[in-house]
Amino acid sequence: MSAPPLIEIKGLRVRFHGDGGRVTHAVDGVDLSVANGATLGLVGESGCGKSVTSLAIMGLLPKQTAEVTGNIRFDGIDLLQSSDQTLRDLRGDRLAMIFQEPMTSLNPSFTIGDQIIETILRHRGGSRKRARERAIELLRRVHIPSPERRIDDYPHKLSGGMRQRVMIAMALLLSPELIVMDEPTSALDVVAQRSLMVQVKELQRRLGFAVIFVTHDMSLIGHFSDRLAVMYAGKIVELGPTRQIFAEPRHPYTRGLLESFPSIHGPKVPLTGIPGAPPSLVDPPSGCRFRPRCPAAMPRCAAVEPSLYDVDGDRVRCLIYETAGVSYG
Numbered sequence: 471m472s473a474p475p476l477i478e479i480k481g482l483r484v485r486f487h488g489d490g491g492r493v494t495h496a497v498d499g500v501d502l503s504v505a506n507g508a509t510l511g512l513v514g515e516s517g518c519g520k521s522v523t524s525l526a527i528m529g530l531l532p533k534q535t536a537e538v539t540g541n542i543r544f545d546g547i548d549l550l551q552s553s554d555q556t557l558r559d560l561r562g563d564r565l566a567m568i569f570q571e572p573m574t575s576l577n578p579s580f581t582i583g584d585q586i587i588e589t590i591l592r593h594r595g596g597s598r599k600r601a602r603e604r605a606i607e608l609l610r611r612v613h614i615p616s617p618e619r620r621i622d623d624y625p626h627k628l629s630g631g632m633r634q635r636v637m638i639a640m641a642l643l644l645s646p647e648l649i650v651m652d653e654p655t656s657a658l659d660v661v662a663q664r665s666l667m668v669q670v671k672e673l674q675r676r677l678g679f680a681v682i683f684v685t686h687d688m689s690l691i692g693h694f695s696d697r698l699a700v701m702y703a704g705k706i707v708e709l710g711p712t713r714q715i716f717a718e719p720r721h722p723y724t725r726g727l728l729e730s731f732p733s734i735h736g737p738k739v740p741l742t743g744i745p746g747a748p749p750s751l752v753d754p755p756s757g758c759r760f761r762p763r764c765p766a767a768m769p770r771c772a773a774v775e776p777s778l779y780d781v782d783g784d785r786v787r788c789l790i791y792e793t794a795g796v797s798y799g
Contacts, residue, residue: 475503476680477527477648482540484522484531494751496522498704500540501778504648504697509674509681511695511712513688513727515748519704520684521570524650527682528567529557544648563593566641568634570653575637576625582609582636583621586643593644608639612669631662638670645677652684663687667694688731692716700724703749703759710784720786722764758789766790 484497590601609617655663726744
């Protein structure tokens with residue numbers, strides 16, 4: 471019998487209520503799971519619901535405007551039913567998050583050392599001296615040069631890549647079991663992106679934590695995830711082993727994403743984009759949400775919303791596979 475997943479998400483829906491009764495269906499029925507020590511890649515265009523999903527996992531969506539339903543279980547704990555105090559105790563301890571822009575995530579009024587030490591003291595207590603030693607050790611682990619000196623720097627004195635390494639150090643402070651990385655490389659150049667992800671993978675192998683890696687970059691996700699979830703307009707449209715999806719993408723949207731990024735392997739081919747733009751999540755199209763942009767759309771696609779169909783271990787939300795696969799709703 472296989473071990474239960476570390477985190478399991480079922481039927482997650484997030485609706486944002488705006489002025490005049492306007493409702494945005496940001497996440498609509500997402501099912502995901504991540505095993506201990508594994509990496510799940512979550513990819514898609516901007517506005518597809520990736521970041522909203524990650525914030526829902528961490529319990530960081532605004533309660534005044536966000537309606538969150540479904541089920542998120544982390545090691546048996548129902549996160550959506552947990553108290554604010556329980557979530558605060560979990561965040562930074564067993565659950566950690568690396569945000570998209572480190573300059574806005576780090577407080578410019580405090581040194582990076584003060585911010586790391588405060589987190590250690592909040593969750594573990596002990597002396598400030600010992601917390602400082604732990605902070606320096608972590609900065610060294612993520613390859614911050616001269617950490618004994620850098621610990622007293624303010625965020626603005628560090629480059630984008632170094633600030634992101636500080637965020638990784640803060641995420642690793644208390645040896646979490648799951649780290650959610652929300653577009654952690656978007657502000658970095660290509661060389662810094664790969665260097666950062668190699669470091670994360672090295673630390674993951676050594677420490678054994680699981681990762682949810684949220685990005686729009688197919689080239690990065692292909693190297694650093696075990697399983698891949700492709701998201702479009704609030705729904706998962708393809709889910710399966712990363713290598714399998716890259717070798718044989720089944721959903722037209724997944725193929726479009728892969729054809730939009732250059733490959734370092736094989737012959738050079740012209741890059742093609744996906745025509746049109748993502749739909750409004752206030753008033754999404756009927757049937758398949760990708761239909762208005764899909765080169766393989768059929769009349770039936772406007773009337774029927776496809777389920778996720780299991781096709782040789784790859785789950786695909788496309789009516790092409792309606793009779794070939796097993797429906798998972």
